[in-house]
Amino acid sequence: MTCEECHRSYMDIICEFREKDDRALQFFTDHGILPTTRDCPDCQRPCTYRAERKIFQCNTKIVDKRHKRVKRCGYSSSLYKGTWFENAKIKPNTALLFINVFLEQYFSQEICENELGLSAKSVVQWKTFCSEVCMYWMENQEPIGGPNTVVEIDKTTFGKRKVYHGVQVRCGLSVFGGIERGSGRMFIVPVEEIDSDTLAPLCQTFISGHHRLQ
Ligand SMILES: [Zn+2]
Ligand SMILES: [Zn+2]
Incomplete structure (x- = not known):
């Protein structure tokens, strides 16, 4: 089975993303799972992405009338806010490899624990999580x-x-x-x-x- 969007196969994913978090993040951005931009909720203007801290930051200048000075808005939020990864305790490349296995017939608790180094609890959580996504997809199928x-x-x-x-x-x-x-x-x-x-x-x-x- 290959991805409909990028045509990567099961093995392509493993070879390309094993231990490569930054590339995995790019993959999730390319597939619309992580955002490329975010507007500041206070200023309604686009934030700047700071890759080294994985945050969106608002640099809009605001006039502080009381103290008679100009300051930066200062709003910042994690890249993961409001996404799949908001409360994830596993790394992006591990998540990608997990989803890769989940979509295959060879999916098993043991593979995820032994090959991906996940705890039994994490595997159960992520399996539930991915199943919910599939259920959502299934229930929203168009004729x-x-x-x-x-x-x-x-x-x-x-x-x-x-x-x-x-x-x-x-x-x-x-x-x-x-x-x-x-x-x-x-x-x-x-x-x-x-x-x-x-x-x-x-x-x-x-x-x-x-x-x-x-
Ligand atoms: Zn793809
Ligand atoms: Zn702002």
Whole structure:
């Protein structure tokens, strides 16, 4: 599996970002997870980023009338404020490598503890965290299809714990999904049963218009 935006594969990520926090930060910025700018909440003007301290700082000059002098606004906030990393206790490159493993079928508690040096508690926390992101993504999927498109649908049942497009599924759970031919737009939903009573309403919800399905 490769990233849709930068086309890096599982191995590319490991080779490129192992022990490289600054590059990992750049990766998160490029993927819209960390901000490139921030406005000062007091002055409503863009802050300056100070890479060495990983903070945004407001340098706007303000006239202090009482003391008859000009001073700097002085507002500053962490690069991580309001992002995924706000309360993260792990380093950016470790987070990136964790997400990389999370999205693969070989995800396991042991790999994360042994290879990434994370505590059992951190692995559980980050797994929950990434699962929540996947759930949010799953619950906010847009319908695919429409005029002049062909949607292919398929279903699959997983045995033991498996990961399918980042969605961790329970033992013996089935997944139903569709993909729009050409564009690659898709949807995925976990299902209890694979029968027409279950699948027909899902087609109604996730596929615009009505086309022949295969
Ligand atoms: Zn990417
Ligand atoms: Zn300011």
